[in-house]
Amino acid sequence: MTKAEKVQFIIDSLQELYPNPKPALDHKDPYTLLVAVALSAQTTDKKVNEVTPGLFAVADSPSKMAKLSIDHIKELITGIGLNNSKSKNLHLMANQLMDRHQGIVPDNFEDLEALAGVGHKTASVVMAQAFGIPAFPVDTHIHRLMWRWNLSNGKNVEQTERDAKRLFPREIWNDLHLQIIYYGREYSPARGLDIQKDFITRKIGRKSFLKTLIK
Structure with missing residues:
Protein backbone atom coordinates (compact mmCIF):
# COMPACT_ATOMS: atom_id res chain seq x y z
CA MET A 1 0.00 0.00 0.00
CA LYS A 22 -18.26 17.68 17.02
CA PRO A 23 -15.85 19.33 19.49
CA ALA A 24 -15.78 17.52 22.83
CA LEU A 25 -15.52 20.70 24.92
CA ASP A 26 -18.81 22.44 25.70
CA HIS A 27 -18.87 26.10 24.66
CA LYS A 28 -21.16 28.72 23.15
CA ASP A 29 -18.80 31.17 21.47
CA PRO A 30 -15.09 31.77 20.70
CA TYR A 31 -14.32 33.03 24.20
CA THR A 32 -15.85 30.12 26.09
CA LEU A 33 -14.10 27.75 23.70
CA LEU A 34 -10.78 29.51 24.28
CA VAL A 35 -11.21 29.21 28.03
CA ALA A 36 -12.25 25.55 27.84
CA VAL A 37 -9.29 24.62 25.66
CA ALA A 38 -6.89 26.52 27.91
CA LEU A 39 -8.27 24.59 30.89
CA SER A 40 -7.99 21.22 29.12
CA ALA A 41 -4.18 20.99 29.26
CA GLN A 42 -3.24 17.89 31.29
CA THR A 43 -6.91 17.40 32.17
CA THR A 44 -9.67 15.37 30.52
CA ASP A 45 -12.35 17.02 28.42
CA LYS A 46 -14.91 15.39 30.70
CA LYS A 47 -13.47 17.15 33.74
CA VAL A 48 -13.39 20.49 31.94
CA ASN A 49 -17.05 20.08 30.97
CA GLU A 50 -17.89 19.42 34.63
CA VAL A 51 -16.23 22.65 35.75
CA THR A 52 -17.03 25.16 33.02
CA PRO A 53 -20.81 25.46 33.61
CA GLY A 54 -20.15 26.95 37.04
CA LEU A 55 -17.33 29.11 35.73
CA PHE A 56 -19.34 30.42 32.77
CA ALA A 57 -22.38 31.10 34.95
CA VAL A 58 -20.22 33.72 36.67
CA ALA A 59 -17.84 34.78 33.90
CA ASP A 60 -18.67 33.92 30.30
CA SER A 61 -16.97 36.96 28.79
CA PRO A 62 -13.57 38.66 29.10
CA SER A 63 -15.10 41.66 30.87
CA LYS A 64 -16.68 39.46 33.54
CA MET A 65 -13.59 37.27 33.95
CA ALA A 66 -11.33 40.31 34.31
CA LYS A 67 -13.41 41.54 37.25
CA LEU A 68 -12.93 38.33 39.23
CA SER A 69 -10.02 37.85 41.58
CA ILE A 70 -7.51 35.12 40.79
CA ASP A 71 -8.54 33.33 43.99
CA HIS A 72 -12.19 33.36 42.92
CA ILE A 73 -11.32 31.93 39.51
CA LYS A 74 -9.25 29.26 41.23
CA GLU A 75 -12.24 28.31 43.39
CA LEU A 76 -14.44 28.04 40.31
CA ILE A 77 -12.02 25.66 38.55
CA THR A 78 -11.26 23.47 41.55
CA GLY A 79 -10.59 19.94 40.35
CA ILE A 80 -8.81 21.05 37.20
CA GLY A 81 -5.12 20.19 37.01
CA LEU A 82 -2.65 23.07 37.30
CA ASN A 83 -5.41 25.32 38.61
CA ASN A 84 -2.93 27.72 40.22
CA SER A 85 -1.33 28.71 36.94
CA LYS A 86 -4.56 28.39 34.96
CA SER A 87 -6.46 30.78 37.22
CA LYS A 88 -3.70 33.36 36.83
CA ASN A 89 -3.64 32.87 33.07
CA LEU A 90 -7.42 33.18 32.73
CA HIS A 91 -7.36 36.45 34.67
CA LEU A 92 -4.49 37.88 32.65
CA MET A 93 -5.92 36.60 29.36
CA ALA A 94 -9.23 38.34 30.06
CA ASN A 95 -7.46 41.62 30.77
CA GLN A 96 -5.35 41.25 27.64
CA LEU A 97 -8.47 40.68 25.54
CA MET A 98 -10.07 43.80 27.01
CA ASP A 99 -6.96 45.95 26.64
CA ARG A 100 -5.80 44.77 23.20
CA HIS A 101 -8.90 43.49 21.41
CA GLN A 102 -11.93 45.25 22.92
CA GLY A 103 -13.00 41.98 24.51
CA ILE A 104 -13.13 40.10 21.22
CA VAL A 105 -11.19 36.87 20.66
CA PRO A 106 -8.82 37.46 17.72
CA ASP A 107 -9.04 35.20 14.69
CA ASN A 108 -5.34 34.94 13.89
CA PHE A 109 -2.49 32.86 15.29
CA GLU A 110 -0.19 35.74 16.17
CA ASP A 111 -2.64 37.51 18.47
CA LEU A 112 -4.02 34.30 19.96
CA GLU A 113 -0.58 32.93 20.83
CA ALA A 114 0.31 36.24 22.49
CA LEU A 115 -2.41 35.68 25.11
CA ALA A 116 -1.57 34.26 28.53
CA GLY A 117 -1.80 30.47 28.65
CA VAL A 118 -2.36 30.10 24.92
CA GLY A 119 0.10 27.98 22.98
CA HIS A 120 0.03 26.89 19.38
CA LYS A 121 -2.23 23.90 19.99
CA THR A 122 -4.82 25.96 21.86
CA ALA A 123 -4.72 28.63 19.17
CA SER A 124 -5.13 25.97 16.49
CA VAL A 125 -8.22 24.53 18.16
CA VAL A 126 -9.81 27.98 18.41
CA MET A 127 -8.95 28.82 14.81
CA ALA A 128 -10.45 25.54 13.59
CA GLN A 129 -13.47 25.14 15.82
CA ALA A 130 -14.48 28.73 16.54
CA PHE A 131 -13.63 30.40 13.24
CA GLY A 132 -13.61 27.53 10.73
CA ILE A 133 -10.10 28.40 9.57
CA PRO A 134 -8.17 25.27 8.53
CA ALA A 135 -5.76 24.17 11.25
CA PHE A 136 -4.44 20.86 12.51
Missing part, protein backbone atom coordinates in the same frame (compact mmCIF):
# COMPACT_ATOMS: atom_id res chain seq x y z
CA THR A 2 1.46 3.35 -1.02
CA LYS A 3 1.44 6.31 1.35
CA ALA A 4 -1.26 7.96 -0.75
CA GLU A 5 -3.37 4.83 -0.46
CA LYS A 6 -2.83 4.75 3.30
CA VAL A 7 -3.93 8.36 3.60
CA GLN A 8 -7.09 7.68 1.59
CA PHE A 9 -7.83 4.57 3.65
CA ILE A 10 -7.58 6.64 6.84
CA ILE A 11 -9.79 9.38 5.46
CA ASP A 12 -12.46 6.94 4.25
CA SER A 13 -12.41 4.86 7.44
CA LEU A 14 -12.68 7.83 9.78
CA GLN A 15 -15.39 9.47 7.72
CA GLU A 16 -17.44 6.29 7.96
CA LEU A 17 -16.92 6.06 11.73
CA TYR A 18 -17.35 9.75 12.55
CA PRO A 19 -19.21 11.47 9.70
CA ASN A 20 -20.04 14.65 11.63
CA PRO A 21 -17.44 15.10 14.39
CA PRO A 137 -4.11 20.85 16.31
CA VAL A 138 -1.92 17.94 17.39
CA ASP A 139 -2.68 16.34 20.74
CA THR A 140 -1.25 13.15 22.24
CA HIS A 141 -3.68 10.94 20.30
CA ILE A 142 -2.80 12.43 16.93
CA HIS A 143 0.91 12.39 17.73
CA ARG A 144 0.69 8.71 18.74
CA LEU A 145 -1.37 7.60 15.76
CA MET A 146 0.65 9.47 13.16
CA TRP A 147 3.67 7.51 14.44
CA ARG A 148 1.82 4.18 14.64
CA TRP A 149 0.53 4.68 11.11
CA ASN A 150 4.07 5.39 9.89
CA LEU A 151 3.09 8.85 8.67
CA SER A 152 5.45 10.76 10.96
CA ASN A 153 8.63 9.95 12.85
CA GLY A 154 7.31 10.82 16.30
CA LYS A 155 10.17 13.25 16.89
CA ASN A 156 7.93 16.04 18.20
CA VAL A 157 4.43 17.47 17.79
CA GLU A 158 5.70 20.22 15.50
CA GLN A 159 6.97 17.65 13.02
CA THR A 160 3.76 15.65 13.34
CA GLU A 161 1.73 18.75 12.50
CA ARG A 162 3.88 19.50 9.46
CA ASP A 163 3.51 15.92 8.23
CA ALA A 164 -0.25 15.88 8.77
CA LYS A 165 -0.70 19.14 6.88
CA ARG A 166 1.46 17.86 4.06
CA LEU A 167 -0.34 14.53 3.72
CA PHE A 168 -4.00 15.39 4.25
CA PRO A 169 -6.11 17.80 2.16
CA ARG A 170 -6.45 21.23 3.77
CA GLU A 171 -10.23 21.29 3.38
CA ILE A 172 -10.69 18.33 5.76
CA TRP A 173 -8.19 19.29 8.48
CA ASN A 174 -10.80 20.65 10.88
CA ASP A 175 -12.91 17.48 10.83
CA LEU A 176 -10.01 15.08 10.46
CA HIS A 177 -8.12 16.15 13.56
CA LEU A 178 -11.26 15.46 15.62
CA GLN A 179 -11.84 12.14 13.89
CA ILE A 180 -8.29 10.98 14.63
CA ILE A 181 -8.66 11.98 18.29
CA TYR A 182 -11.92 10.06 18.63
CA TYR A 183 -10.41 7.02 16.89
CA GLY A 184 -7.42 7.13 19.21
CA ARG A 185 -9.61 7.19 22.29
CA GLU A 186 -11.93 4.43 21.11
CA TYR A 187 -9.74 2.12 19.03
CA SER A 188 -6.05 2.89 19.57
CA PRO A 189 -5.29 4.00 23.14
CA ALA A 190 -1.81 4.53 24.49
CA ARG A 191 -2.22 1.60 26.89
CA GLY A 192 -4.19 -1.62 26.63
CA LEU A 193 -4.25 -1.62 22.85
CA ASP A 194 -6.32 -4.38 21.24
CA ILE A 195 -4.75 -4.66 17.80
CA GLN A 196 -7.69 -6.70 16.52
CA LYS A 197 -9.98 -3.77 17.31
CA ASP A 198 -7.55 -1.16 15.98
CA PHE A 199 -8.17 -2.02 12.34
CA ILE A 200 -6.40 1.00 10.85
CA THR A 201 -3.13 0.32 12.66
CA ARG A 202 -3.45 -3.38 11.91
CA LYS A 203 -3.73 -2.64 8.21
CA ILE A 204 -1.22 0.19 7.72
CA GLY A 205 0.83 0.42 10.93
CA ARG A 206 4.62 0.48 10.97
CA LYS A 207 6.04 -3.04 10.89
CA SER A 208 8.35 -2.60 13.86
CA PHE A 209 5.38 -1.66 16.04
CA LEU A 210 3.09 -4.39 14.75
CA LYS A 211 5.72 -7.08 15.41
CA THR A 212 5.44 -6.34 19.13
CA LEU A 213 1.66 -6.88 19.05
CA ILE A 214 0.84 -9.57 16.53
CA LYS A 215 2.13 -13.00 17.41
Whole structure:
Protein backbone atom coordinates (compact mmCIF):
# COMPACT_ATOMS: atom_id res chain seq x y z
CA MET A 1 0.00 0.00 0.00
CA THR A 2 1.46 3.35 -1.02
CA LYS A 3 1.44 6.31 1.35
CA ALA A 4 -1.26 7.96 -0.75
CA GLU A 5 -3.37 4.83 -0.46
CA LYS A 6 -2.83 4.75 3.30
CA VAL A 7 -3.93 8.36 3.60
CA GLN A 8 -7.09 7.68 1.59
CA PHE A 9 -7.83 4.57 3.65
CA ILE A 10 -7.58 6.64 6.84
CA ILE A 11 -9.79 9.38 5.46
CA ASP A 12 -12.46 6.94 4.25
CA SER A 13 -12.41 4.86 7.44
CA LEU A 14 -12.68 7.83 9.78
CA GLN A 15 -15.39 9.47 7.72
CA GLU A 16 -17.44 6.29 7.96
CA LEU A 17 -16.92 6.06 11.73
CA TYR A 18 -17.35 9.75 12.55
CA PRO A 19 -19.21 11.47 9.70
CA ASN A 20 -20.04 14.65 11.63
CA PRO A 21 -17.44 15.10 14.39
CA LYS A 22 -18.26 17.68 17.02
CA PRO A 23 -15.85 19.33 19.49
CA ALA A 24 -15.78 17.52 22.83
CA LEU A 25 -15.52 20.70 24.92
CA ASP A 26 -18.81 22.44 25.70
CA HIS A 27 -18.87 26.10 24.66
CA LYS A 28 -21.16 28.72 23.15
CA ASP A 29 -18.80 31.17 21.47
CA PRO A 30 -15.09 31.77 20.70
CA TYR A 31 -14.32 33.03 24.20
CA THR A 32 -15.85 30.12 26.09
CA LEU A 33 -14.10 27.75 23.70
CA LEU A 34 -10.78 29.51 24.28
CA VAL A 35 -11.21 29.21 28.03
CA ALA A 36 -12.25 25.55 27.84
CA VAL A 37 -9.29 24.62 25.66
CA ALA A 38 -6.89 26.52 27.91
CA LEU A 39 -8.27 24.59 30.89
CA SER A 40 -7.99 21.22 29.12
CA ALA A 41 -4.18 20.99 29.26
CA GLN A 42 -3.24 17.89 31.29
CA THR A 43 -6.91 17.40 32.17
CA THR A 44 -9.67 15.37 30.52
CA ASP A 45 -12.35 17.02 28.42
CA LYS A 46 -14.91 15.39 30.70
CA LYS A 47 -13.47 17.15 33.74
CA VAL A 48 -13.39 20.49 31.94
CA ASN A 49 -17.05 20.08 30.97
CA GLU A 50 -17.89 19.42 34.63
CA VAL A 51 -16.23 22.65 35.75
CA THR A 52 -17.03 25.16 33.02
CA PRO A 53 -20.81 25.46 33.61
CA GLY A 54 -20.15 26.95 37.04
CA LEU A 55 -17.33 29.11 35.73
CA PHE A 56 -19.34 30.42 32.77
CA ALA A 57 -22.38 31.10 34.95
CA VAL A 58 -20.22 33.72 36.67
CA ALA A 59 -17.84 34.78 33.90
CA ASP A 60 -18.67 33.92 30.30
CA SER A 61 -16.97 36.96 28.79
CA PRO A 62 -13.57 38.66 29.10
CA SER A 63 -15.10 41.66 30.87
CA LYS A 64 -16.68 39.46 33.54
CA MET A 65 -13.59 37.27 33.95
CA ALA A 66 -11.33 40.31 34.31
CA LYS A 67 -13.41 41.54 37.25
CA LEU A 68 -12.93 38.33 39.23
CA SER A 69 -10.02 37.85 41.58
CA ILE A 70 -7.51 35.12 40.79
CA ASP A 71 -8.54 33.33 43.99
CA HIS A 72 -12.19 33.36 42.92
CA ILE A 73 -11.32 31.93 39.51
CA LYS A 74 -9.25 29.26 41.23
CA GLU A 75 -12.24 28.31 43.39
CA LEU A 76 -14.44 28.04 40.31
CA ILE A 77 -12.02 25.66 38.55
CA THR A 78 -11.26 23.47 41.55
CA GLY A 79 -10.59 19.94 40.35
CA ILE A 80 -8.81 21.05 37.20
CA GLY A 81 -5.12 20.19 37.01
CA LEU A 82 -2.65 23.07 37.30
CA ASN A 83 -5.41 25.32 38.61
CA ASN A 84 -2.93 27.72 40.22
CA SER A 85 -1.33 28.71 36.94
CA LYS A 86 -4.56 28.39 34.96
CA SER A 87 -6.46 30.78 37.22
CA LYS A 88 -3.70 33.36 36.83
CA ASN A 89 -3.64 32.87 33.07
CA LEU A 90 -7.42 33.18 32.73
CA HIS A 91 -7.36 36.45 34.67
CA LEU A 92 -4.49 37.88 32.65
CA MET A 93 -5.92 36.60 29.36
CA ALA A 94 -9.23 38.34 30.06
CA ASN A 95 -7.46 41.62 30.77
CA GLN A 96 -5.35 41.25 27.64
CA LEU A 97 -8.47 40.68 25.54
CA MET A 98 -10.07 43.80 27.01
CA ASP A 99 -6.96 45.95 26.64
CA ARG A 100 -5.80 44.77 23.20
CA HIS A 101 -8.90 43.49 21.41
CA GLN A 102 -11.93 45.25 22.92
CA GLY A 103 -13.00 41.98 24.51
CA ILE A 104 -13.13 40.10 21.22
CA VAL A 105 -11.19 36.87 20.66
CA PRO A 106 -8.82 37.46 17.72
CA ASP A 107 -9.04 35.20 14.69
CA ASN A 108 -5.34 34.94 13.89
CA PHE A 109 -2.49 32.86 15.29
CA GLU A 110 -0.19 35.74 16.17
CA ASP A 111 -2.64 37.51 18.47
CA LEU A 112 -4.02 34.30 19.96
CA GLU A 113 -0.58 32.93 20.83
CA ALA A 114 0.31 36.24 22.49
CA LEU A 115 -2.41 35.68 25.11
CA ALA A 116 -1.57 34.26 28.53
CA GLY A 117 -1.80 30.47 28.65
CA VAL A 118 -2.36 30.10 24.92
CA GLY A 119 0.10 27.98 22.98
CA HIS A 120 0.03 26.89 19.38
CA LYS A 121 -2.23 23.90 19.99
CA THR A 122 -4.82 25.96 21.86
CA ALA A 123 -4.72 28.63 19.17
CA SER A 124 -5.13 25.97 16.49
CA VAL A 125 -8.22 24.53 18.16
CA VAL A 126 -9.81 27.98 18.41
CA MET A 127 -8.95 28.82 14.81
CA ALA A 128 -10.45 25.54 13.59
CA GLN A 129 -13.47 25.14 15.82
CA ALA A 130 -14.48 28.73 16.54
CA PHE A 131 -13.63 30.40 13.24
CA GLY A 132 -13.61 27.53 10.73
CA ILE A 133 -10.10 28.40 9.57
CA PRO A 134 -8.17 25.27 8.53
CA ALA A 135 -5.76 24.17 11.25
CA PHE A 136 -4.44 20.86 12.51
CA PRO A 137 -4.11 20.85 16.31
CA VAL A 138 -1.92 17.94 17.39
CA ASP A 139 -2.68 16.34 20.74
CA THR A 140 -1.25 13.15 22.24
CA HIS A 141 -3.68 10.94 20.30
CA ILE A 142 -2.80 12.43 16.93
CA HIS A 143 0.91 12.39 17.73
CA ARG A 144 0.69 8.71 18.74
CA LEU A 145 -1.37 7.60 15.76
CA MET A 146 0.65 9.47 13.16
CA TRP A 147 3.67 7.51 14.44
CA ARG A 148 1.82 4.18 14.64
CA TRP A 149 0.53 4.68 11.11
CA ASN A 150 4.07 5.39 9.89
CA LEU A 151 3.09 8.85 8.67
CA SER A 152 5.45 10.76 10.96
CA ASN A 153 8.63 9.95 12.85
CA GLY A 154 7.31 10.82 16.30
CA LYS A 155 10.17 13.25 16.89
CA ASN A 156 7.93 16.04 18.20
CA VAL A 157 4.43 17.47 17.79
CA GLU A 158 5.70 20.22 15.50
CA GLN A 159 6.97 17.65 13.02
CA THR A 160 3.76 15.65 13.34
CA GLU A 161 1.73 18.75 12.50
CA ARG A 162 3.88 19.50 9.46
CA ASP A 163 3.51 15.92 8.23
CA ALA A 164 -0.25 15.88 8.77
CA LYS A 165 -0.70 19.14 6.88
CA ARG A 166 1.46 17.86 4.06
CA LEU A 167 -0.34 14.53 3.72
CA PHE A 168 -4.00 15.39 4.25
CA PRO A 169 -6.11 17.80 2.16
CA ARG A 170 -6.45 21.23 3.77
CA GLU A 171 -10.23 21.29 3.38
CA ILE A 172 -10.69 18.33 5.76
CA TRP A 173 -8.19 19.29 8.48
CA ASN A 174 -10.80 20.65 10.88
CA ASP A 175 -12.91 17.48 10.83
CA LEU A 176 -10.01 15.08 10.46
CA HIS A 177 -8.12 16.15 13.56
CA LEU A 178 -11.26 15.46 15.62
CA GLN A 179 -11.84 12.14 13.89
CA ILE A 180 -8.29 10.98 14.63
CA ILE A 181 -8.66 11.98 18.29
CA TYR A 182 -11.92 10.06 18.63
CA TYR A 183 -10.41 7.02 16.89
CA GLY A 184 -7.42 7.13 19.21
CA ARG A 185 -9.61 7.19 22.29
CA GLU A 186 -11.93 4.43 21.11
CA TYR A 187 -9.74 2.12 19.03
CA SER A 188 -6.05 2.89 19.57
CA PRO A 189 -5.29 4.00 23.14
CA ALA A 190 -1.81 4.53 24.49
CA ARG A 191 -2.22 1.60 26.89
CA GLY A 192 -4.19 -1.62 26.63
CA LEU A 193 -4.25 -1.62 22.85
CA ASP A 194 -6.32 -4.38 21.24
CA ILE A 195 -4.75 -4.66 17.80
CA GLN A 196 -7.69 -6.70 16.52
CA LYS A 197 -9.98 -3.77 17.31
CA ASP A 198 -7.55 -1.16 15.98
CA PHE A 199 -8.17 -2.02 12.34
CA ILE A 200 -6.40 1.00 10.85
CA THR A 201 -3.13 0.32 12.66
CA ARG A 202 -3.45 -3.38 11.91
CA LYS A 203 -3.73 -2.64 8.21
CA ILE A 204 -1.22 0.19 7.72
CA GLY A 205 0.83 0.42 10.93
CA ARG A 206 4.62 0.48 10.97
CA LYS A 207 6.04 -3.04 10.89
CA SER A 208 8.35 -2.60 13.86
CA PHE A 209 5.38 -1.66 16.04
CA LEU A 210 3.09 -4.39 14.75
CA LYS A 211 5.72 -7.08 15.41
CA THR A 212 5.44 -6.34 19.13
CA LEU A 213 1.66 -6.88 19.05
CA ILE A 214 0.84 -9.57 16.53
CA LYS A 215 2.13 -13.00 17.41
